[in-house]
Amino acid sequence: MDFTEALDIHMNEIASACTRCGKCFQACPMTGPAGIGDAEPAMVVSGIVEILRGAAGTVEADAWASACSSSGNCIPACDYGVNPRTMVRLAHFASTRRRSGEAVKANAMKSFRAMAKAVRIVSRLQIDADLLHALQPPPGRDKPARRPDVLIYTGCNVHKTPHILILCLDVIRAMGLSYEVVGGPSACCGVFQFLSGDAETSGRAGLGTLSQIEAIGARETLSWCPSCQTQFDDVIIPNHQRMSRDDAFALTPFFLFLERHIEQLRELFVFPVRKRVALNERPGYPGVMQAVKRILHAIPELEFVELDVPRVGLMSNYLTVAPRFKDELREREFRAAADAGVTTLATVFHACHRELCHFERTVSFEIVNVMELIGESMGAKADDIYKRLKMMNDVEAMIDDCGDLIRRHGLDPDEARDVLLADQLAATPLQGHVIEK
Structure with a gap:
């Protein structure tokens, strides 16, 4: 058996196990942004099952599969042992494979x-x-x-x-x-x-x-x-x-x-971190978020603040399929953090950090990765060069700043410029929603 055959068996097993009740669709935070919020849940899930079995499915099912942000809200909604996130991801794969052909x-x-x-x-x-x-x-x-x-x-x-x-x-x-x-x-x-x-x-x-x-x-x-x-x-x-x-x-x-080694970490957290911190949470692996919070609570003098905001997507880049929705969620989180008087918004994952860090110049708090807070309490530091470059807001300034490394690594400056430009424009504030320092 090769990998493709094994994957096809996997998809057919999930299709057979799904009862098409529609509860996973109802739990999904992406149906509204995808424009299918009014669709009949059971009908959409039936379309997903058809896609898994090699058919075209329905327009709504295809739209749902394409809009999946892997938030995982659907997983506890299923009473029948199916992981709906896996099911929808596999449906997106099957649909893409079918459309792309050669x-x-x-x-x-x-x-x-x-x-x-x-x-x-x-x-x-x-x-x-x-x-x-x-x-x-x-x-x-x-x-x-x-x-x-x-x-x-x-x-x-x-x-x-x-x-x-x-x-x-x-x-x-x-x-x-x-x-x-x-x-x-x-x-x-x-x-x-x-x-x-x-x-x-x-x-x-x-x-x-x-x-x-x-x-x-x-x-x-x-x-x-x-x-x-x-x-x-x-x-x-x-x-x-x-x-x-x-x-x-x-x-x-x-x-x-x-988290399993939290007691050992407590002994290593020797420096107080006098910051009021909120977390940029992603719900895909809720146990990870709970672990991060427990670790932050163990850092001396760090004050943790819960924000009452929606939590969507495995990482920030998983919301790119709905850009306006993504912008609105980001600005809502920024406003809640500012209203809560936090000094620090901490990202957990790298893609979230890349997309959020440069907004530090427009908000009333710093934006760091949670590893920086952990390191600070342990006396470890690593410069966030990515954020420093991105906050320059000028690709030519970035190229000048990195000139020595460009030469030492033998990079093509024009190629580096193109890549930096793409990264620099990954996210921009909504007009009228910037929070001034």
Whole structure:
């Protein structure tokens, strides 16, 4: 059995298990923004089941699958053991594969190459070759002489914000643990190919990364990226189990691991962090959010504030399908944070940080990643160069600032300029909704 066959079996099993009751559709926060809020729930879910079985489904079902932000609200809504988020993600894959036809592999390759190019350039504009190698070791390296305590699987795009990874490794070292790192485009989870409808290449990438991780032989494998986590949870691991009958592989989200060691962290939190902090929450893995809050509560003198705002999307970039909705949610959160008098809005995930950090110049509070707060209490610091560059609001100023690293890494300045321009324009304030300092 190959990966594509295993995936088709997986989709048919989910289609057979679904009762088409429509409760998952009713729980979804994206139906209104997708323009299908008035659709009959059972009818839409029936269309999803048809897509999983290789048919065209319905217009509403296709729209719902395309609008999925992986918020996970649908998961507890199902009474029949189906994971609706997985079901809708697989329906989006099946629909994309069916529409793309002969172009599916070309589209997948284009998507992956664009991501890999951006990661390669943006990371090199911030760190030197030695640090880059430490955060993104090449595949095929020798197995370590001693079994490491943990392996950190980073995914790809977090390398655009390397200060986050630097702080993750600082924490692991402070805990007295040995570690190895697997990540970067050479260790892709396959999600970009999957979203393009290419099961074969997605499987080859994800299973290849799984093999890289297993070859290290760490006692526990930690994941940073929630997108990679869902790709492994929903697609790679189930198919790996079906193909190999091996159910031993698992990924533990990084913050769940830290929460398990909360008492050790309390001993390491020696510096007070006198800040009033709100969290940019994402609901896809609610246990991760609860873990982050517990860790923040353990930091001396940090005051945590709950914001009464909607929580949508696995990460901020998962809301790009509904840009106006995304902007409105962001500005609502900014207003609530300002009204609560917070000093700090802390992002959890890298994509959220990339899209929010430069708004620091227009709001009354700082925007940092939660790892910066953890590091501050432990005496560890890593400069957020990505935010510093993005707040320049001028691509030419960025190029000038990074000139030395551009030369040392042998980058093409014009290529770097194009990538920076795309990243710089990732998000802009709504007219009339900017909160002045």
